[in-house]
Amino acid sequence: MKRNRNLIILFAALLAGLIAPLVTGASGAGFYTEVLLGGLMAGVLYSLVALGFVLIFKASGVFNFAQGAMVLFAALSVARMAEKMPLWAAMLLAVVIMVALAFVIERLVLRPLVNQDPVVLLMATLGVTYFVDGFGQTVWGSDIYEIDLGIAKEPVMILGQLFEGGILINKDDVAATAAAALLVILLALFFQKTKTGRALRAVADDHLAAQSIGIPLNRIWVIVWSLAGIVALVAGVVWGAKLGVQFSISQVALKALPVVILGGFTSIPGAIIGGLIIGVGEKMAEVFLGPVMVKAFDLAGGGIENWFAYVLALLFLLVLPEGLFGEKHIDRV
Amino acid sequence: MGGGLSNGKSIGDVVLDLQDISLAFGGVRALQGVTFDVREHEIRAIIGPNGAGKSSMLNVINGVYHPQQGTVSYLGAKRHDVNTHEAAVQGIARTFQNIALFKGMSVLDNIMTGRNLRMKSGLLAQAFRLPSAEREELQHREAVEQVIDFLEIQAYRKTPVGRLPYGLQKRVDLARALAMEPKLLLLDEPMAGMNVEEKQDMCRFILDVNDQFGTTIVLIEHDMGVVMDISDRVIVLDYGRKIGDGTPEQVRGNQAVIDAYLGVSH
Incomplete structure (x- = not known):
C-alpha cells in the first residue's frame, strides 16, 4: 500500500512538472509542443538503444554492457561501406556483419562461460565493449563520418494555423520514429507469438531447464545477439544520420541505462515508454527547469539534460525496483 | 501412446x-x-x-x-x-529436484515449451500467423490441454508458476516433461x-x-x-x-x- 502511495506521488510530481510550464504561462503552447516533440524524438533514440539491452537481458539474463559499442560499430560499418556502395547495400552488409559478430561473441565468450554468475558475464561483456570499440576504429577509422539517409535535414513547419508560428519538426526524426515503431511491433510479435520467442523467454528464466526440454542454448544466444545487433544497427544509423558517426555515440548509449531501469529490464514496451519518458523529461527539465533554477538560486544553469535521467531512474529504483513493466518475481523464503 | x-x-x-x-x-x-x-x-x-x-x-x-x-x-x-x-x-525428458520452471511464464506457456522440439513451422510463418502455423499451434495446444487435464491443473493455466504452491509447481514440472511425449x-x-x-x-x-x-x-x-x-x-x-x-x-x-x-x- 505504502509503495503504491509513493508511486502515485512520483507520477503526480512528474505530471505536475510536465504541465507546469503551460499552466504558469512560462511558455506558449506552440513552443511547448515543440519541446515536447523534440523530447519524444530524442526518447525514440534512447528507446532503440534500450531495446538492445532488454533483448539480451530477457533472453540470457546477461546485462550486455557492449550494446553501446555495438551501436557505434554498426553505425561505423554502414557509414564507411556506404562510401563505396549504395546505402541499402551497406545496411544489408552491416546486418550480415552484426550477425557474424553475434556468432563470434557466442562462440568465444558466452559458450565458455555458460552457467557462470551474472557478474562474470557482465565483466565479459565489459571486455567485449572495449574490444568492439577498439576493433571498430581499427577497421573503419576514428574520424567523424556521415550517414546520408537522403531525407532533407531542414525542419518543416506544421500546424501553422493552430499555433502562432507553427511547430518545427525534422523529417528524419519522423522517419526514425516510424522505424522504431515498426521494429517494436515486429519484436513483440516475435517474442509473444513464435516458439522461438517462447524459447527465448524460457532460456531467460532457467538455462538448465531450457536445455533439458531440448532448447538449444547456443542457437538461442546467437539469435538474440543477432537481434540485438540489428537493433543496434537501426539505432546507429538513426543516431549517426542525426549527429554524425563518432565515438560519442557509444557514450550516449549509457543514457539507455536509466531507460531500462525505468521501463523494467525484461519489458520491450517498457524500453519504449521508458525512453519516451526520459527523452521528454530531460528536454523539459533543460528548457523550463533550467531558467527557473538560474533565477531562484543564482546558478549557472544548464547541464540538467546530463543528470536528469539518472536522478529519475534513481527515484524509480526506490519506489518501483522492477521498473514500470518488469516481471515481478515472487521469491519463496 | x-x-x-x-x-x-x-x-x-x-x-x-x-x-x-x-x-x-x-x-x-x-x-x-x-x-x-x-x-x-x-x-x-x-x-x-x-x-x-x-x-x-x-x-x-x-x-x-x-x-x-x-x-x-x-x-x-x-x-x-x-x-x-x-x-x-x-x-529423454526430466524433472528437477529443485524445481526448475520458467517462473515468469504462465503454466500454459511453461508446458508449451515442452512442445518446442515438435513444432516445425518457420519463424516468419509463426510471427505472421500464417494458417499453417496457426494449425500447428492449435494442434500442440490440444496436446498440452490433454496433459493439463491428465495432471488436473486446469484451474491454473494462466497463473505465473512462481505464484503456485510447491506441490503444484512439482506437478507443472512433470507436465512440461510429459508434453515432450x-x-x-x-x-x-x-x-x-x-x-x-x-x-x-x-x-x-x-x-x-x-x-x-x-x-x-x-x-x-x-x-x-x-x-x-x-x-x-x-x-x-x-x-x-x-x-x-x-x-x-x-x-x-x-x-x-x-x-x-x-x-x-x-
Whole structure:
C-alpha cells in the first residue's frame, strides 16, 4: 500500500512538472509542443538503444554492457561501406556483419562461460565493449563520418494555423520514429507469438531447464545477439544520420541505462515508454527547469539534460525496483 | 501412446543400458563402475543415502555429465557423449529436484515449451500467423490441454508458476516433461517436500503415466514406502557404488542395503 502511495506521488510530481510550464504561462503552447516533440524524438533514440539491452537481458539474463559499442560499430560499418556502395547495400552488409559478430561473441565468450554468475558475464561483456570499440576504429577509422539517409535535414513547419508560428519538426526524426515503431511491433510479435520467442523467454528464466526440454542454448544466444545487433544497427544509423558517426555515440548509449531501469529490464514496451519518458523529461527539465533554477538560486544553469535521467531512474529504483513493466518475481523464503 | 497396458503390463526390451559407469569431479568419485539397465515400460527406482550418486546417475543419462569411463547404450545403440539438448531430441525428458520452471511464464506457456522440439513451422510463418502455423499451434495446444487435464491443473493455466504452491509447481514440472511425449522420463525426487496427500496424488500420476502412455520411468526417491509400492525394479547406490539391484522384495532383504541404511556395527 505504502509503495503504491509513493508511486502515485512520483507520477503526480512528474505530471505536475510536465504541465507546469503551460499552466504558469512560462511558455506558449506552440513552443511547448515543440519541446515536447523534440523530447519524444530524442526518447525514440534512447528507446532503440534500450531495446538492445532488454533483448539480451530477457533472453540470457546477461546485462550486455557492449550494446553501446555495438551501436557505434554498426553505425561505423554502414557509414564507411556506404562510401563505396549504395546505402541499402551497406545496411544489408552491416546486418550480415552484426550477425557474424553475434556468432563470434557466442562462440568465444558466452559458450565458455555458460552457467557462470551474472557478474562474470557482465565483466565479459565489459571486455567485449572495449574490444568492439577498439576493433571498430581499427577497421573503419576514428574520424567523424556521415550517414546520408537522403531525407532533407531542414525542419518543416506544421500546424501553422493552430499555433502562432507553427511547430518545427525534422523529417528524419519522423522517419526514425516510424522505424522504431515498426521494429517494436515486429519484436513483440516475435517474442509473444513464435516458439522461438517462447524459447527465448524460457532460456531467460532457467538455462538448465531450457536445455533439458531440448532448447538449444547456443542457437538461442546467437539469435538474440543477432537481434540485438540489428537493433543496434537501426539505432546507429538513426543516431549517426542525426549527429554524425563518432565515438560519442557509444557514450550516449549509457543514457539507455536509466531507460531500462525505468521501463523494467525484461519489458520491450517498457524500453519504449521508458525512453519516451526520459527523452521528454530531460528536454523539459533543460528548457523550463533550467531558467527557473538560474533565477531562484543564482546558478549557472544548464547541464540538467546530463543528470536528469539518472536522478529519475534513481527515484524509480526506490519506489518501483522492477521498473514500470518488469516481471515481478515472487521469491519463496 | 499405446493403451491396453493396464494390469498385466508387459515389460519390454532393454531401452537403456549403462555399463561400468565411472564419474569423478576432481578427487570426488561420484560414481564407480556402476552397471544397470532399464527396460521398456518399467518404473525403475534409484535409491541410496545422501551423496550416494543418485542425481549424478540421472545427470549422466540426461547428458548433463559425461562419465570418464563406461558406455551408455540407448535404444539398442551405443551412445556417444550427448549434451542435454541432444538427449531431449532423443526422447529423454526430466524433472528437477529443485524445481526448475520458467517462473515468469504462465503454466500454459511453461508446458508449451515442452512442445518446442515438435513444432516445425518457420519463424516468419509463426510471427505472421500464417494458417499453417496457426494449425500447428492449435494442434500442440490440444496436446498440452490433454496433459493439463491428465495432471488436473486446469484451474491454473494462466497463473505465473512462481505464484503456485510447491506441490503444484512439482506437478507443472512433470507436465512440461510429459508434453515432450518422452520415451524415457527421469524424475529427480518427484515427491520431495510434499505432504502425504500430495505424495499420493503424485504416485497416482506416475503410475498412470507409466500405465496409459507406456512411458519408461527412472526415478530417484527417498520415501521407501513409495519406492517399494510403485517400482518394478530398484537399484541401490552407496558412495557411488551399486550395492543392490532387483525387485523391491529382493532389495528389501539384501543385507548390504540394510547395512547401508541402518549402519553396521563393527
